[in-house]
Structure formats: C-alpha cells, structure tokens
Amino acid sequence: MSFPVFLLLFPLVIVPVIIHLISRKKLRKIDFPSLLFIVKSDARLIRWFRLKRIFLLIMRIGLIIALILAAANLKIPFAFVNPSETLIVDKSPSMDRTEIKNENTFIIPNKSGIPQFLQYLKKRPVGILITDAQRNGFIEILKEGERFPGINIKKIAFPKGNLGIIGASATPSFEEEKFILNFKILNEYTDKKKTSIILETEGRILKKESRILNVGENVLSFELYLRKGLYQLSLELEDKEGFVFDNRFYFVVNVQERKNICVLSDAYPERLISALSTFYFEVRWVKEVADVKGDFFFVCNANEKDELNLLQIAIPGILCLQGETNTPISNKIPDRISTIVGGSSLNNSLYLKNLSEIPVRYNCIITEGKTLMYFENGDPFISKIKNHLLLPISLEKNDLSLHPVFIPFLFSLINSLSEGKTCRNILLDEPLEIKSSTEPQIISPRGEKYKPYRIDEDNYIFKETKECGIYKITDGKTIIGLAAVNTHPSESKLESLSDEEIGYIFGSKGFVNGAVFFLFIALLFFVLSLFVERKM
C-alpha cells in the first residue's frame, strides 16, 4: 500500500542545503599568502576537499529523498534483478519435451509444476523465460514485455490460438465388438481449423483422417473393433501452421471377452436387463439363488433371507440391498439423498468420477466389509466382502439405474471384482495404484525401470509419473497392466496466470515494494556520508 501523501514532505530537501550553507558560513576564513603552496601540495586532496562538501550535500539530500520515498512506499519498476542468473525454460509438453540441461535451468513441467516453480523463484531472481506461451498469462506477458524491464522474454513461437486434446473416454471394450473411443478437442482459435488426425497403436496407424474442428470444444469419436488384450493408443493432431502443441494424447484400453451376467430378481428387471444387454453383457434372469451361474451375478434387491446365501456363491457378484432388514450387514435407515465422493482406487475411474456428482438416494448403511466408496457424509457407498460388492440401494426403487453413466459404472465395478489387468488413464504426477500379488515393476516411456512403493499385501503405488506416454507394468516377465499419462487439461485450456502467479514470477505486476528498497538506499546514503565525513 502506498502513501503518496508523504511526498508532500519533499520540501524537506532544503534542510541539508541550509545546513550546507550555514556550515560554509561558519567555516573559519584565513587570509593566507602562501596559498600557492597549499594548492601545489596535493592537487587531488585539494579537489577532494572541494568536492567533499558537495558530496555530503548530495548524500544528505539523497538520504532525505530516500526516506520520503520509503515512507510513501511507492512501487518501483522491477528492473533491478540480474536477468542473467537464472534461465527458466517452460518444459510443458507443448514445448515438445526439449531437454535443456543446465544447473540454472528450471523447468515448468505443466501447470501442476507451478507451485514448485514459484518456490524456486522465491529463492532466486528471475532470469530468462523461454516459453511458447501456451497459456494466456504468458501471452499477456509477451504482449506487455515492457512491464518487466528486468525480464528477458524470448519467444519461441507466438500462438494465435491453441489446439489441444483435453480428454478422452471410451465405452467398455469387448473382443471383436464395437468399441467407441471419444476424444475431446479444444479449438481456441477464432476460426475453424482443419487438421489431420492420426490414431495409432504401437506404431500401427489405426485411423488417419482429416477433420474440421469448430471453435470451442469438439468431440471426435472412433469406432474400433479390437481383439482381446491391452492396447496402447495415441491420438495426434497435425496443425497446418506448424504450431506444435500437446497434440499427442495417450490412451490405454483393456479389451476383454464379453461377460455372462446372471441377474437375480423376484420380478423381471426389464430396465436393467435392457441396459446391460445393449452393449456389454450376455444377461440371463433367474429367480432362485441356486440358479445363479455365469461369469458374474447381479442381485437387484437382496433381502435378509437371501443375503447370507448369496455371499456363499463362488462367482463374483454385486448385491443391491433393499435396506428393509436389520442384519449385521445392513441396518434400517430412512431414505436419504447424498453425493458419492469416492474412496479407494475405484474413484479414479472415469465413470465413477461422473457418478460422484450425482445425488444418490440410499436406505441403509453397510457396517461390515472393506469400504471402497463413501457418501459425502462419510457413510459407506460400496463395500466389499470376499468377492462380492454390496450397494445400499434398491435399483428397483432408485433412479440410479436410469442414469446414463450407470452401466459404465457397473462395468467398472465388475472389472474391479474380476481383477483383470490394470489399465489406467491418468495425468502427469498423478500416483498410479497397482494391484498385484507379485511385486510389480514399472517401465517408463523412455524405458527406465522403477519399483513402486508397497502399500499393503496386494497394493502398490507409483508416484514418479513425470512424463507423458505409456507406462508399462510388469511382473518381471509379462505385462500385467498399462497406464497412459497425459498432461493436465489446463495445459490446453489456456488458463490465464493469476495475478498472484504473475506477481511471484515477475514481481508484483512488474514492480517491487519501494519501502524496503528506499530504506536500503537511505541507509547507503547515511553510511556513505558518515564515511566521507570521517575519512577527511
């Protein structure tokens, strides 16, 4: 905060002038005949005597001015840093991962790296920023470079807009069946852009086509028919203006055999069976527990009588509880509406994320088993007992089954129960959770090998996802999973740098606080004047 009112004290600069004149008047005057010999004795010393008083006057005036300016706390241009000390290189994927190895180099991996970057900047003055300015904040800085006279901003490319893949989703994939892969692409140019799009897997081009992208968000859908197995997919955009951005997006998919599902219900669950049958499962309806067969079973509304029997079944299944019983597993709770907030590794699934934003009416609390997901109020939403999942909702009486994400959600649940191969799509620096009975090994896109950290008996976590690409998970011999690591969507969304970020990076809007600076200058003047006065 500045106090310009203190500038009214500027007339005080006359005080040292008056002192100077008085001291000169008070000076003893001696008429001397041999002045010539004084002058000849040491010309430099004589000059110094003459200048000393002028120096003192200047320094005293400077001291007063600096104190007034310090009191006024004016902002001064950020032109006092040494720009040669630090080289800052934006190493976001849009910079095509160019390595610049220098001990003074600091790299911004992506937006999530900004806090670390800011911590670094607090300790060192800012130097040269090399960036392709793939954020609106940088664009502003480039346009207003004069705001930061201490900063040498080197432009590599000046974008007129931006084109980036900001997300991907896929329907469940089954062998030799239609598998739909959706990519969300953001066009921030002011006009439509025509671009070539290449979808490939492990060097093999699956699709190559030319698309026109409208301004704003575009969804590109690809229909694929894949055999059973793990697939490493990547989508690449080619911009005809030669502008390189995060035009490569990685995606992994686990294509499985179609599963046979047995639905146990007193009445025919028409809605559920039609939803499940459309794409994903071979569905069979049974009325008796004894008739349950197949790869997986599903119970629409389990009551107290059925519950214990169902838990004895060997094949994995999902039990939707009616909540009308008072068993150790569930107790009677009035219907409530809550929101799912996540819990264990399941919450990273694309579909569960969407589901988590949906209010869910449930009517009992599961008090036993391992909780996989929670409601917002802390109540368990999904619990696991043996290889059975328990949901405290009645699908017959709940609208959840009508929700468009419910089937993908069920698919994720079924996958988690069947303990298939790990197949994850995550962001840079996001930890990768791995389920494995043996100690897994991670191979980075560059071929570097890592050992993940063991959490408990079968769970491991790997935190070093520092580069975009496909990470392979092996048991030492075979690949047991894949993880696609992509940049954060904010890299593409061109979010502006906040004022705080700009302030940290370049000083407070290109200026620094004047109080400390001018106090330092005042101290300097004071010490210098003492030195001059004492020396001679």
Place this chain on the structure above:
Amino acid sequence: MELLKPEVLEKIRTLNLRAKIIVKGFLTGLHESPYHGFSLEFKQHRPYYKGDPINKINWKLYARTERFYLKKYQAETNLSALLLLDKSNSMGFGEKISKFHYARTLAASLAYLLLRQNDSVGLVLFDSKIESFIPARSQMNHLKHLLGTLSKNEPSGNTSVSDVIFQLLPLIKKRSLFILFSDLLEEPGKVIKIINVMKAKKHEVIVFHILDRKELDFSFQDESLFRDMEDSKTVIVDPRSLKFLYKNKFNEFISSYRNGFAPKRVDYFQVITDVPYDKALTEYLEKRKRLS
C-alpha cells in the same frame, strides 16, 4: 634584549623612536665599535674666515704658525644603500605582527643605523610596481623623510619583485647596496635572474626574506577556508592532513632561493617575524664589515 622583541616594540607608536631604540639597544650589546672604518679623514687645512665656528680652529697649528686654520675633512665612506621594501598584500600576513610591519621597522632601524654612520640611504616601496622612491641621502634629517614615507604605507597590491627591480635598475647609476625586504612570493627563477643582473652591474645585494612562523610550519588546526591575500582565490582544506606536504613544498621554495643566490654571493637571510630585530641587524653588520 627583551625590549627588542618585535611584539614589544610594536607597542611603540612612532617608527622613529622604535628605530632608535632598536639601534641603540643593538649597539649596547656590541663589543666593538660599530664605527670601525667609518670615521672622517683629514683632507687639508684652509684659512679661517670670519663667521667660521671657532671650535673648528686647529689650535695646535696656530701655536706653530700663529695663523688661524681650520681642518677640512673628507668622508671616507662612499656607501649608498637603497632599502627595497615589498608592500604587497601578502606582506600583511601575521598574527601578532605582520610581515610588513616587521620589515618596515627593520628597514627603519637600518636606515637610522646607516645614517648614523654617514652612509646615504634611499628607499623604494613597491608591490607590482614602484610606489615610492626616495633617492639616497646621507644627512641625518633625511631619516625623517624616510620614516615618514614608511609610516604612511600599508600593504596593498600584488608582489612582483623582479618587475620592480627591472624598472629600478636604470635609475641607479652609482654602485649601491640594495637591501631587499620581501616575502618573495614569486617565481624564484625570475627573482634570482634579476638579482644576478644587479650583481653583474656591480651592485651589492642583501635579501631579507621575511616570513611568518605559520607560513613555515602551517600550524593551523581546523578545517578552514583559506583565501589568497593577493588574488583572492579560496580553497577549503583540513590543514592537518596537508601539513606535511605543504611544508615540503614551502621548504623547496626557500631552498630554491638559497641555492639560487649562493653562487652569485648574494646575501640571503631568512627572517621570521617572531625573531628579535637585532639578529637581523647583526646579519647586516657582518655583511657591511665584509664590504668595508
């Protein structure tokens, strides 16, 4: 001798009295007669004429010849001295007694002493030009004229010894003794050159280099504004930090005069204004003895 201290004598108002006190005090201290070599010598007798003073009659000759004769003398000395007194502003420097006042008293004393010895004495007062010029006379009543001129003048103008002597030389035809009182604050080379010219013209030269003690030791204390007494230039200096360098320069200046005068046998006396006058007179007497 306490009486001959400059600061004591300065209290005596008239220069005449001051000069007499100095000379008499000085003579009292001498063991031999200052008149040595200065007496009058008999030339011839002449007949007495009416009106001649009776006490001048040579009675011994009257006893032998029974005629009145008077003795006729001829002055033995032919010394003509010219006192050159620098009255420039720089001579006005001095705390208790200025260099000019000291030099003036010294000049007056010498004039008195010289006239007592029947030498003729003249006076030149100068700064950058000749301000007063009184030709040499040997009558005692000439002293009054000399002292009157000395008393009237006070320091003014700039020093230019060489120019003044250059102007003066054509005016002095007779072989003379030049007694110069000055602080010689001028380029030593020029002064030495013109003095050498004087020596070449068979004149004798005595130089009294009048200095103040403070000029020599530069014993000022606090930072001060020093103003030149002649061209009014000023400098602010701390004398303590300059003292050593100043003294070196000033000693070089004095040495250049001393070394410059020595080969031509010019008598150079450095006189400091806190030194009693008789010392200066002794110097003079020694010189006069050599001349006689």
